[in-house]
Amino acid sequence: MRTFVHGAAVWDVARPRRRSRVAGVTMAGFRVRDLDALRMVPHPAVTLLLEFGTGAPVVDYAGGRQQRGSVVAGPGIGSGGAVWARGENVECVQVRLSPVIARAVLGVSPADLDGAVVALDDLWGREASRIRERLGEASSWQDRFALTDALLARRYEAGPPVDPEVAWAWDRIVGDRGLVRVDGLAGEVGWSRKRLWSRFRSQLGLPPKRAVKLVRFDHAAHRLVAGEGAARVAADGGYTDQSHLHRDVVAFTGVTPANVAGEPFLAVDDIAWAIAP
Incomplete structure (x- = not known):
């Protein structure tokens, strides 16, 4: 784990030692004591945030809406600086999914997210709660990455491919x-x-x-x-x-x-x- 310092931002950052078994998946781990109004910059991937710490991240987006905890957002979310993340004692695995594999992994097309930040519970139901518990019980970041990768691979193999x-x-x-x-x-x-x-x-x-x-x-x-x-x-x-x-x-x-x-x-x-x- 490395410490990222940029202005007032101080985060602990972990990264996996092995590539994902699914092409189009990258992931990183973050531990942030005080996440103070982080602007989410649009990225050409679907963002999947799996939180498991004592504190939960809060994502504020258009129209005064917000989501707390594990979320998913489609490619390009945050245009115009409209999406911000914040929270205390945040621990999470953040996954970037290529849009090509996102439909299979998520169970819905990125188009169905309709430009919003969606609670993972709404997509995966109890499976979202189970992965949160298992990530919290894991003894190391590498174990967390392995758990996440196994879940994504299983869902990808069972899901529909794009044309x-x-x-x-x-x-x-x-x-x-x-x-x-x-x-x-x-x-x-x-x-x-x-x-x-x-x-x-x-x-x-x-x-x-x-x-x-x-x-x-x-x-x-x-x-x-x-x-x-x-x-x-x-x-x-x-x-x-x-x-x-x-x-x-x-x-x-x-x-x-x-x-x-x-x-x-x-x-x-x-x-x-x-x-x-």
């Missing part, structure tokens, strides 16, 4: 870092544009154009956090100019490119989302 054409289109967008021309994707899979757009949206939870913008933003945001200049990031990242990058960053985060490096949600990635040595 191969949809999976291919998603992988193409991610592989090209959001620089792919979306109008050409349908022709490359041999489908009509209408069919691909409909299946992509219903199975992954967002339309292809939105997916392209989200993946492109994610790469740009992490380069900004790493200290690269906005002009260079815009030029390399497929933006028409620096103003275009500025508009996208503000639309996704609620802050400007100059301020995005101060977001702990992004800055922790180098510590959390990698396999431990």
Whole structure:
């Protein structure tokens, strides 16, 4: 376990020693004594938060709504800086699910989440309570990661896959870092544009154009956090100019490119989302 310090944020962070048996799953463990208003930055994955500590995280989102405890949210949740997490004595395993596997793991399509933060109890019922208990009883973070991975693998194997054409289109967008021309994707899979757009949206939870913008933003945001200049990031990242990058960053985060490096949600990635040595 490592300690992440960024401004006022001080978190203990654990990461698994082995990759998940399910392609498209990454996870990290967090222990935070005082989680003070953390802005959740949109990410091109479905977020699954499994809490088990003495305190429960609270997620505040649009319209004054909130969820407490274990939650799930679709890809791109938090646009405009509208979703915040907080809490005391928070302990959790956070899982990032590729939208391609999320329907099988969750039991519902990311589209059915309808852009909201959903209580895991509402999706999994008693299974959500059981995994919380087992995570709390586990003696180490590596045991918790193994328990989580076994659960995800079992659910994935029993769940329905997305169409191969949809999976291919998603992988193409991610592989090209959001620089792919979306109008050409349908022709490359041999489908009509209408069919691909409909299946992509219903199975992954967002339309292809939105997916392209989200993946492109994610790469740009992490380069900004790493200290690269906005002009260079815009030029390399497929933006028409620096103003275009500025508009996208503000639309996704609620802050400007100059301020995005101060977001702990992004800055922790180098510590959390990698396999431990």
